[in-house]
Amino acid sequence: MSLGIVMLVHDALDRAEQLVRHWATHGCPVVIHVDDCVTGKDYTDFVAAMSDLDNVRFCERRHCEWGRWSLVAASQTASELMLKAFPEVRHIMLASGSCLPLRPVSEMLAYLGHRPQTDFIESVTTEDVPWTIGGLDIERFTLRFPFSWKRHRRLFDRYVEIQRRLGFKRSIPEGIVPHLGSQWWCLTRKTLSAILKDPNRLEYDRYFKRVWIPDESYYQTLARRHSNRIESRSLTLSKFDFQGKPHIFYDDHLQLLRRSDCFVARKAWRHADKLYESFLSDKHEVLTGAEPNPGKIDRIFTKAIERRTKGRSGLYMPSRFPREGYEGNVTAARYTVLEGFSELFDDFESWLSDTVSARVHGHIFAEDKVHFAGSATNFFGALSDSATLRDYNAKSFLTNLIWSTRGERQCFQFGPRDNQDVSWVMAKDPNARIYVVSGAWAVKLFHSNEDFSDIRREAARLQKIESDHLTALRSSFARARTHVWSLADFVLNPAEPLQAVVDDIGPRTATRLTSLPKMKPLQGFGQFLQDLKNQGMHPYLMGDFPAGHDLVPTTRIQRKPYLVK
Structure with missing residues (x-):
């Protein structure tokens, strides 16, 4: 075995069970973190459904919230169990309960087998990413964020404003340079162990607990400290719209996902039966050996975002009425x-x-x-x-x-x-x-x-x-x-x-x-x-018309000059 899956699950347990079985029956051990928001009965039924799989483990549960440290803590707990329970694993991939494998597991194992020392994690500095929003690029590392952006938006914004006015800045721990990237990574055992066993981990954890959206910066930053070889990209296809929300894949995206050549896609709609039946079946296993290339479908996503935000120039209808001033061209043609x-x-x-x-x-x-x-x-x-x-x-x-x-x-x-x-x-x-x-x-x-x-x-x-x-x-x-x-x-x-x-x-x-x-x-x-x-009215828009005589229009049509040889 060379690949282990750390899976974060919070809903759609029936689909999560399908995914776990797919990974586990193809030789990939799975450690599952089930969000504490799942009821005790549903959790017990879910664990019982997995009892026949000897390479599946469940870690300690906690309540996870978007943009908060709890997501990092959950992945740490599950990763530690993975490293302890399955010493033969050489790569560990972080996935969610809606991350759908797009290619045969055997092909992914072969791909990672040829790259045993490579960490696949998107990791770039704040100056190099175009998707930070609201001015919170380097500030997400120098300000404190004790309030939830989703549940306490006013407190969040007000506290950020106060810190800016006071000129407050947190000091970044010595030895690290903040990096950002997708939260869905695939790290080598060596790198992940080094991150979790770093002698300064308590200091780093304490610092990142007050960073905004730490799951997009914790591993991305520390991997730079411990990895020997980083491929700054994710093996998981994860697309976001203009609001920062992930695109959801439906049944009619089947051919689009196949064209991407990616190994995993997030996130698949829980009722997309055709997607799950197609990609979780062994019948379609064709080893292509192609390099994952989400760029092949980027043009379609870019066009979709533009269509969603701007619509079509000149098209106004009840189902898609553009905002005043944001509709691009007002009309459809000259x-x-x-x-x-x-x-x-x-x-x-x-x-x-x-x-x-x-x-x-x-x-x-x-x-x-x-x-x-x-x-x-x-x-x-x-x-x-x-x-x-x-x-x-x-x-x-x-x-x-x-x-x-x-x-x-x-x-x-x-x-x-x-x-x-x-x-x-x-x-x-x-x-x-x-x-x-x-x-x-x-x-x-x-x-x-x-x-x-x-x-x-x-x-x-x-x-x-x-x-x-x-x-x-x-x-x-x-x-x-x-x-x-x-x-x-x-x-x-x-x-x-x-x-x-x-x-x-x-x-x-x-x-x-x-x-x-x-x-x-x-x-x-x-x-x-x-x-x-x-009579007291000044007709100034007509130009200079003399009162004594009439203007004589030129009726002769000007011809273009030409040269006679």
């Missing part, structure tokens, strides 16, 4: 927002639809209804043109529109007359491409026949709304790609902004524009703005 273009040009949506490969809508956030492309009353994603339904949750309307049309670029018009609930949503969305002709909303007022006092009042209201919208687009929180032209600058040279819009969306045929949409007449617009000023 889209284009055009502000002021339909106010300046006649039939602009039709012209743009003929020019680019995209779905061009009207004002989908208009006050009266949703102006879908082609005047549709319903659209993908069961979206209705009802303004009431849309305004119930304008953000969800936008994200649903983009999610339901992935693969097709969506373009829509927007302006100060529309519902502004999505103003900041679009501004903070990296998928948004927003093109603004500021002040273009005044063109509709210019062509209206309303009373001028009403026009002045409406112009002031719309300008205030657009000014707030531009503030959002220019905010340090904005992530949308934005281009803003004043109305005066746009009118002087409309070809370049239109070309920029077409180039971003993607042209249908030619790479350069061959025609421009028809611009609405603006004769007398400068005087109209001057009249607004005379």
Whole structure:
């Protein structure tokens, strides 16, 4: 015999019995520590069920708690019994009652037989681990932690805060350098005996009793003191999520676990019948000789954590609604927002639809209804043109529109007359491409026949709304790609902004524009703005429109220069 198993059990005793029998019947002695929280009857029944196995022992029981010294003390007691009762054991592995063997025991024995002097324990310094949380990296060794993090969280946090304020620091015992790592190790008899029989053990135990999560640092630190050869990795596949909780393996992880080539996996769900039947059966014994390689499945775990924390960009649903500000991209794909273009040009949506490969809508956030492309009353994603339904949750309307049309670029018009609930949503969305002709909303007022006092009042209201919208687009929180032209600058040279819009969306045929949409007449617009000023309203978003004469737009399309040889 060359491998002994120290097993910590606290629940699922039926599954623990299966695991013990699997190890014991394949030549591996087992010493079991059963948590004191298990009732006396269940413990007695469990011991009786193991009575037919002569290489199984039970050690003294104690109550164990996560992150506390009791877990280390339990493993010490069980390890001491293992070393005393089974002198032929050369490697000792620490496991739990949910650690499932993934490969034949004979293959693991052969693997360890070729490495008789090697200790397998993850052991790295605090500077080298990325998973310490809450600032407690080196502090877990220099502060005291008499309170349970799980049961007395407020006392724990308060006591840490007091020690930080007072500048309290514990001295680390001479001769050791704190290391961290997975609690699931496989040590040689020589190293484990040296740790348990160290002449300074009382001092080390006293020190680590007040370290935070000592089961992840006690053996990891002392192994560095006594081992001749350390492989800083665990033979047990143990994956954790972003909260530090272990991943649980279910029946549908069967092929994933086989691909890992690891010897043991923690932790298997107690009701995963398919996993236990497959891996605890002798029928599948195929000696591969492969090196354990959890990295082969790390990509899947990384993707799972990212999916759990961020979800899928632009997907909102009752079962997985992301936290505000943590959802990554707000929407699922790029889209284009055009502000002021339909106010300046006649039939602009039709012209743009003929020019680019995209779905061009009207004002989908208009006050009266949703102006879908082609005047549709319903659209993908069961979206209705009802303004009431849309305004119930304008953000969800936008994200649903983009999610339901992935693969097709969506373009829509927007302006100060529309519902502004999505103003900041679009501004903070990296998928948004927003093109603004500021002040273009005044063109509709210019062509209206309303009373001028009403026009002045409406112009002031719309300008205030657009000014707030531009503030959002220019905010340090904005992530949308934005281009803003004043109305005066746009009118002087409309070809370049239109070309920029077409180039971003993607042209249908030619790479350069061959025609421009028809611009609405603006004769007398400068005087109209001057009249607004005379009435006490300052139209500053339109740019510099002279009152005495009209701006003449450039209708000639700029051509790229070329060289003739």
